Amino acid sequence: MCLAVLTVTAASTERAEALSCPDDQVVIQTQGGGSHVFYVEVADDGPERARGLMFVEAMDEDAGMLFVYPDPRPVSFWMKNTLIPLDMIFTDERGVIVSIHENAIPYDETAIFGGEAIxxxxxxxxGVSKAKSIEIGDVLLHPAYDFYTSLPCDAK
Structure with missing residues (x-):
């Protein structure tokens, strides 16, 4: 009996490792079955979220920033002191995309509302979201969502 428990535990550990997501990557799993990997910096506290991508002069096409909140809430962004145009992809707590704002204008202080439960x-x-056909309903995979989703980060 004890041996069986150890075998199940080892199998569970192997599965958990296979499902783990690197902290510096977001995989977007599209509804069409494709996936896109982005290398991200995570902003998960107040000061990091407040600074965001302000003053960043350039970013690789496969790079981005992931803002994570402790719980879902109404969220608005602006582009104050942001030098590069951005696409903003808003998700629910499962990592499902609920809205996309394309081509936010640098320095624009107009509020960009993402939704009530972001x-x-x-x-x-x-332009990246359009070029990669990222749409509402696609899913982001990252450790921030491990509690909410069972999809592996390497899903293809």
Whole structure:
């Protein structure tokens, strides 16, 4: 009996490791079955979220910033002191995309409302979401969502 418990525990550990997501990557799993990997900096506290991508002069096409909140809430962003145009991808607590704002204008202080129950926001270079056919209903995979989703980060 004890041997069986150890075997199940080892199998569970192997599965958990296979499902783990690197902290510095977000995989967007599209509804069409494709996936896109982005290398991200995570902003998960007040000062990091407040600074965001302000003053960043350039960003690689496969890079971005993931803003994570402790719980879902109404979220608005602006582009004050942001030098590069951005796409903003707003998700619920499961990592499901609920809205996308394309081509946010640098320095614009107009509020960009993402929704009432936003758990995270992924900022990418402007045009990337359209170029990669990222749509509402697609899913972000990252450790921030491990509690909410069972999809592996390497899903393809």
């Amino acid at each position: 758990f995270s926001v992924l900022e990418l270079n402007a």
